[in-house]
Amino acid sequence: MRLKPQYLFVVAIVGAVAFYFIARSLLSLGAPATAHAKAATSAGPAAGPASVQAKLIPEVVRPYEVVVRGRTQATRSVIVRSETAGVVAQAPVLQGTFVKRGQVLCRLAVDARQAALDQAHAAEKSMELSQQQNAELAKKGFRSPTQVLQGQANLDAARAAVRAAEIAIGQVDIKAPFTGVFDQRVAEVGTYLSPGQPCGTVIEIDPLLVVGDVPETEAARMKVGAAATARLVSGQTLTGRIRYVSHDADPQTRTYHLEMTLPNPRLDVRSGLSAEMHIGAGAGPAHLVPVSALVLDSAGRQGVRYVVGDGRVAFAPIGVLEETHDGVWVTGLSGPVQLITVGQSYVADGQKVRVAAAQ
Incomplete structure (x- = not known):
């Protein structure tokens, strides 16, 4: 039986492919030795330690500041209410x-109310005259001591009624409880107020408060009376002092409430403005490092890598004090440090390195 030409062509292709793979397998038997020899020849001498650039960073004593986001708030805010009923x-x-x-x-x-006061005055006058007569008759023996005491009691009751009427008239004037700003008026002319209904709201904004919440990691450094500055969203910078730091953390946010008081004699700073508080927290050692030198270790901690005396790499977790145009002020380092500024992301802790001066 003869095969068709197209079948012969397919058989030829399959045979050629099979021959190629068989020949390739036979030729590769001696290849490993040759490859190793070439690799050994090309590698040359063993590679040396990795090269990094480092810069000596001195330790300086710097004032510590804690930055807290907050807002301005009135020192006092009171809804002034009516003590009596009336229009x-x-x-x-x-x-x-x-x-x-x-x-x-x-x-x-x-x-x-005025009529009630007039009536109380008239009753008081009557009781005064009656008591005078009782005193004169008692001298002549026509009044007993008990009658004299009863007359004095009646006079005292009349005087108390006068005082109550005067208080009732005084209650028609709803007054400001302290110096401040009448921020919101609720009642207008013609409004009927029952006892306890509001006339309006008075707030005190001199002095003014700046309030915020400090994290638990910084709470121990906050001291009542510490100097602080507040940078408002309007661009103003005001100085004041810390007047209150709570001793009980918010159970949900684990933060501590903090209040800063500052003078506002012109009443030009309003309540409710966003503010950034910079609070003095003593002084201590710090290092100014480039932002680019900050790295994360395998545990996710932020820190820097530096070179110790034997030329090996070490890692130190740091705390950020302040970010400036020149770099970041950090804590966590001790003494002068040979900080790796180039190559810090490509070396590991304990690795031997060659150090070149930072450019």
Whole structure:
């Protein structure tokens, strides 16, 4: 039986491929020795230690600062409420106005309170006259001591009624409890206020507070009375002092509440502005290192690599104090350090290196 030409062509191709792989296997038997010989020839002498660039970083004593994000806040904020019932007859202060302590914010209609006061005065006068008569008759023996004491009690009750009527009239004036800003007025003329209903809100912004939350890692360094500065979102920089650091952490954020107080005599700084607090926390050793020198170790800690005396690489975890245009001020290093500035990401701890001066 004769094969068709196309089948013969396929058989030829398959045979050629099989021959190629058989020949390749036979020729590769002596290759390993030749390859090793070539590798040994090309390698030449053993490679030396890795080369890195390093720079000597001195240790300096630098003031420590803790930076906390926060916001400005009124020192006090009080909703001023009515002590009695009545219709607002006057609202003499516009909201947003500076007010002094005792200034009237809302005035209720007096109504029958004045009549009650007049009646109490009349009763007091009557009791005074009656008591005078009792005293004169007692001298003549026409009044017993008990009657004299009863008359004095009646007079005292009349005087107390006068005082109560005076207080009731005084309560129609709803006054500012302290010097500050009448920030929001709720009641307008004609509004009926029951006892406890608000006239408006008074806030104190001189002095002003800057509040924030400090992480638990920095809480121990915060001291009441420490000097601090606040950089506001508006660009202003104000100085003040820490007045309060909480002793109990927030259970969810594990942070401690902190308050800074600063003067605001012109009332030009408003409550609620974003601020960045820079709080003094003593002084101590620090090193200024380039940002590019910072690396992470296998545990994910941020730090730097440096060269010790025998030319080997060491790693030190660091804490960042402040970032500047010249570099980063860090803690965690001791004394002058031969800091690796080039090649720090390509060497391992304990590795022997050749050091070249940083350019």
